[in-house]
Amino acid sequence: EVQLVQSGAEVKKPGESLRISCEGSGYSFTTYWINWVRQMPGRGLEWMGRVDPRDSNSNYNPSFQGHVTMSVDKSISTAYLQWNSLKASDSGMYYCARSISLVDFDFWGQGTLVTVSS
Amino acid sequence: EIVMTQSPLSLPVSPGEPASISCRSSQSLLHSHGYNCLNWYLQKPGQSPQLLISLGSNRASGVPDRFSGSGSGTDFTLKISRVEAEDVGTYYCMQALQSYTFGQGTKLEIK
Numbered sequence: 001e002v003q004l005v006q007s008g009a010e011v012k013k014p015g016e017s018l019r020i021s022c023e024g025s026g027y028s029f030t031t032y033w034i035n036w037v038r039q040m041p042g043r044g045l046e047w048m049g050r051v052d053p054r055d056s057n058s059n060y061n062p063s064f065q066g067h068v069t070m071s072v073d074k075s076i077s078t079a080y081l082q083w084n085s086l087k088a089s090d091s092g093m094y095y096c097a098r099s100i101s102l103v104d105f106d107f108w109g110q111g112t113l114v115t116v117s118s
Numbered sequence: 119e120i121v122m123t124q125s126p127l128s129l130p131v132s133p134g135e136p137a138s139i140s141c142r143s144s145q146s147l148l149h150s151h152g153y154n155c156l157n158w159y160l161q162k163p164g165q166s167p168q169l170l171i172s173l174g175s176n177r178a179s180g181v182p183d184r185f186s187g188s189g190s191g192t193d194f195t196l197k198i199s200r201v202e203a204e205d206v207g208t209y210y211c212m213q214a215l216q217s218y219t220f221g222q223g224t225k226l227e228i229k
Contacts, residue, residue, distance in 0.1 A: 035218070045167065045210055047218040061217065095166055104157055104214045106178065108166040 002026040004109035011115045019082040020112045022096030032098035034079035040092040086116045124221035132229045137198040139224045141211035146191045155215035162207040
């Protein structure tokens with residue numbers, strides 16, 4: 001069974017750093033890109049970018065470029081989304097989802113809720 | 119950036135009645151290889167989005183046949199032939215031709 005399991009909810013202060021994770025199982029982890037999608041409270045879905053588990057190559061939505069870093073540790077089938085300095089506007093639900101050519105976002109993680117508040 | 123526009127944004131439907139959601143893109147989503155790079159997702163309350171339809175009209179595994187997708191180029195439609203209570207949630211279209219962008223979402227509720 002394909003699963004993407006994300007790390008738990010986080011509460012942070014502005015300026016703090018954070019790394020959340022997404023562990024894949026039930027499929028060949030290096031075959032599919034891992035994408036990150038943000039959903040702000042009561043809002044729609046925004047694609048943030050993606051990382052290739054084979055070589056850690058990443059592509060970012062220009063709206064998120066420079067503010068987040070996507071990485072992967074293929075030895076443990078886990079992808080990461082990292083912030084070095086959080087802002088209150090980073091509060092939201094973050095989902096990982098896998099993709100490959102012609103197969104986009106067929107499986108999603110359960111989401112990680114990030115709350116940034118002073 | 120390709121902009122996706124859905125309508126309506128709110129859709130109250132009685133059980134057993136049909137429902138239809140429109141999705142329009144600012145550029146054609148027809149790939150040079152002949153398929154449309156357009157997916158539909160349903161996000162049920164409190165859950166992650168789930169894939170319903172890929173490549174414009176291909177139902178994902180396990181999706182009931184009351185769901186169907188149609189359209190090509192810039193105009194797409196998701197239809198539910200007979201709405202059931204479990205279909206409640208927000209429906210999103212997403213283009214996958216140039217990176218990924220989502221529509222605003224259509225919230226379906228039962229009357």
